[in-house]
Amino acid sequence: MTLWEMLAVFGAGVGAGTVNTVVGSGTLITFPVLLGIGMSPLTATVSNALGLIPGSASGAIGYRKHLAGQRRRVLKACAGALAGGLVGASLLLALPASAFEKIVPALVGLALVLVVLQPTISKSVRRHRETTGRPARHDGGPLLFTGLTFASVYGGYFAAGQGIIYMSLMGVALDEDVQRVNAVKNVLVAVVNTVAACYFLFVAHFDWTTVVLLATGSALGGQVGARIGRRLSPLVMRGLIVAIGVLAIIQLLR
Template sequence: MNPGDLSDVLLVLVAGLGAGLLISTIGVASLVSFPVLVAVGLPPVVANASNTVGLVPAGLSGSFGYREELRENPAATLRVLLVCMVGAAGGAWLLLLLPPGVFEVVVPWLILFTCLLVGVQPWLAGWLRRRQGPDAAPREEMGPVTTVFATLTGVYGGYFGAGSGVMMVAVLGLGTDLELRVVNGLKTLAILASNVVATAVFLVFADLDWTAIGLLAAGSVGGGYVGARVGRRLRPTVFRVLVVLGGVTAAVLLM
């Protein structure tokens, strides 16, 4: 991008702020920032990699904002961190090795499916609890199936990432009985883990636009923290509605 164009600079800065807010709330940050980077002239692959690097500060500040929620379940926090880092490493390599747009047809439908899961999660979770019986202990740790799907979400986060937060909410919401505010904190941490690992790969092997990265980082760091303060206070129903609306919007724009 052209750092001398004030309108482009302001646009990317504001996009960073909005993306930071979305990372810590409904998890569709790339819905805002990625299209803006393309609009200011970055090629899609450069925009994707630069977007990932530029949003790391938002994940850091958002995770700090959710620090109380993350401390409530250290085992789940550590598991999410590890599996998303492993998955994101594979996803970042896929981005560099595969032809651009290879998943363009699949991604919108994948996001729509996970939005459906988020929307019906209370009923599905209730059905699962009834099947387990009244004496079953709350599922506070990630089982093998949940871990596999969390890892796959990390792969997607490292590859592209648009809607990865929605996917993680669906995975954790169905695979555990954790409170939604804790799930929101874990989702934010998952996005951070994916972005950090992908950044390590992109710094060595990808073309990056450092002007765009700097502007996104400057805008997103405050947005991530403010979003966490908002996200932890959202009522579960309101949170789900916002997640589904954000995910559907992302899917439609990617079609």
């Protein structure tokens, strides 16, 4: 790896760490760079998963104040993320690289529709609860748990757009501020990345130089992203999610 390639990988790590913490889809920054320096898709995916762990953890730490009062919710969601991430990592080595190519843009597109409609859906859900007298479930119920677990399977497999899918599901199912939802998202991404990476350590090939460069850059980017993301209004946050999601779909369809 040349000096310029190392700088490109490090820069991609910073960008991915920042974007992942604020919205998600940082893999769409790092993955093309890794392919561009000559890595095979599988080695790039595994190295990327390992390298972005510090960025995910850094972002989660940066949002720790927004996790207050969400302990039960986070622990339950993390159980699904742990299982889903492991299944997804296993599928990466068992299925052909093109297995999710067609479904990924559709998943991200559906997530974006939910993000856009989230305020309207949430109002409808609240009116229904008031009419029926049913209290809101703090953890979103079994439907949200199932959705987050399946999203984690996808995250363990590839991860691009994973954060957007998490945000859309929790935004619709939970009556919460978008920043608190984003804080949970960062924890789930960190869990999925970590469990997938631990699995890859023992069964897949990866490049240590790439991992170190991505890890250093993403850790820095995670702190930058946390500072930026916490200051964004819910409207701006949703707009940013949609904008990055659309760019993700365009890149995935190329």
